[in-house]
Amino acid sequence: MKFEVVTLFPEMFDSPFAGSIIGKAVAKGLVQITAHPLRDWAEGRHQVTDDTPYGGGDGMVMKPEPLCRAIQSLKQQHPRARVLMMSPQGQRFTQQRAAQLAEEESLIFLCGRYEGFDERVRSYVDEEYSIGDFVLTGGELPAMVIIDAVARLVPGVLGSQGSAEADSFSDGLLEHPHYTRPAEFEGRKVPEVLLSGDHARIAAWRRSQQLLRTLQRRPDLLEHVSLTEQDRVELEQHRQMLRQ
Numbered sequence: 001m002k003f004e005v006v007t008l009f010p011e012m013f014d015s016p017f018a019g020s021i022i023g024k025a026v027a028k029g030l031v032q033i034t035a036h037p038l039r040d041w042a043e044g045r046h047q048v049t050d051d052t053p054y055g056g057g058d059g060m061v062m063k064p065e066p067l068c069r070a071i072q073s074l075k076q077q078h079p080r081a082r083v084l085m086m087s088p089q090g091q092r093f094t095q096q097r098a099a100q101l102a103e104e105e106s107l108i109f110l111c112g113r114y115e116g117f118d119e120r121v122r123s124y125v126d127e128e129y130s131i132g133d134f135v136l137t138g139g140e141l142p143a144m145v146i147i148d149a150v151a152r153l154v155p156g157v158l159g160s161q162g163s164a165e166a167d168s169f170s171d172g173l174l175e176h177p178h179y180t181r182p183a184e185f186e187g188r189k190v191p192e193v194l195l196s197g198d199h200a201r202i203a204a205w206r207r208s209q210q211l212l213r214t215l216q217r218r219p220d221l222l223e224h225v226s227l228t229e230q231d232r233v234e235l236e237q238h239r240q241m242l243r244q
């Protein structure tokens with residue numbers, strides 16, 4: 001899978017993925033991440049990429065021409081690429097969106113700085129994403145976050161490091177608690193069910209813990225999850241227990 005990033009700070013993309021699982025995936029050729037300096041498409045001696053806002057006001061706005069030249073140039077190399085814009089005005093990025101994007105062959109990311117993009121850039125954009133309700137100095141970190149979330153879903157990337165299916169959110173619920181050695185730490189023991197070797201009982205306990213944890217921390221997620229009859233029974237028991 002190819003990730004093409006248009007940014008004023010291409011050097012930001014040199015190290016974040018080095019050494020990590022994503023870095024190994026790049027080395028294996030499963031994933032390709034290329035940062036393109038927006039200035040390459042800015043004209044004039046000063047290669048201007050931003051300008052003052054019409055209508056006045058503080059800050060600077062990213063000019064449409066350099067960005068649109070960049071998109072057209074990259075779309076010639078990757079005709080089927082989806083063009084993604086990173087901005088606080090975008091739709092909320094979720095695990096489901098990550099799974100959808102992981103189906104693509106290549107993605108083009110537009111990373112804005114300053115006060116944002118000239119509105120006319122949006123006619124070249126397929127989807128606009130926000131990674132949360134906060135404003136950063138640029139779209140580069142959001143692009144890295146999305147690249148990480150999508151790249152790890154590319155077949156072969158996670159390998160034995162864990163399965164994407166068992167992720168939080170992949171079944172719409174939060175993850176169950178995790179334990180590893182030692183069996184007792186600071187007087188706190190690992191739940192005995194996990195030492196029982198009874199895989200059916202362990203799976204049931206884990207699902208019940210996912211439901212409890214989601215009910216306690218993110219009840220909003222429960223509206224979008226498909227629940228079995230047993231899930232509903234468990235949830236009701238958890239609700240009663242929490243009410244006491």
Ligand SMILES: NC(=O)c1ccc(NCc2cccc(O)c2)nc1
Nearest residue numbers: 087112116130131135136138139142
């Ligand atoms: N929540 C996010 O995904 C996010 C994305 C970008 C960003 N900064 C650059 C920018 C880009 C566009 C408009 C704008 O106002 C600021 N900050 C936060």
